[in-house]
Amino acid sequence: MSPIPSLVALLAVSAYAADPALDTLLKGVETRYNKAKTLQVQFQEDYTPPSRPKRTESGVLKLRKPGRMRWDYDQPKGKLFVSDGKYLWLYTPEGNRAERMKLKESDDMRAPLAFLLGKLNFDKEFRNLQSKPEGAATLRLRGSILL
Helix, strand or coil: CCCCCCEEEEECCCCCCCCHHHHHHHHHHHHHHHHCCEEEEEEEEEECCCCCCCEEEEEEEEEECCCEEEEEEEECCCCEEEECCCEEEEEECCCCEEEEEEHHHCCCCCCCCHHHHCCCCHHHHEEEEEEEECCCCCEEEEEEECC
């Protein structure tokens, strides 16, 4: 897979900032992504499960169109989430357990994100998008996923 070093995607809540330059940038990312056959990005996901403390997970997401994805986690170490376009597999090392489920039947938030497996459209998939430069060649995108 060929990484796109200028895109680090973070899935997190942030404040909304309307920015014409950001809109232009996002359209460029959409165009490039929608033409790509493979993509590799670093991710960080912050979420709070019901009645539990906030969790932060991170790692590398690899996509291959159509329909394949692999989430290799650095945090928690060894966690793995894979899809072949029909099935999902989730391996959690703390329980030494692997689960398989049909992609269409999954309620896991990673599965129904159409932008991962098909056409990326930031306006339809995200809200509260912001960008922040990080070094000379990296731009961090931050937004909330619409579920």
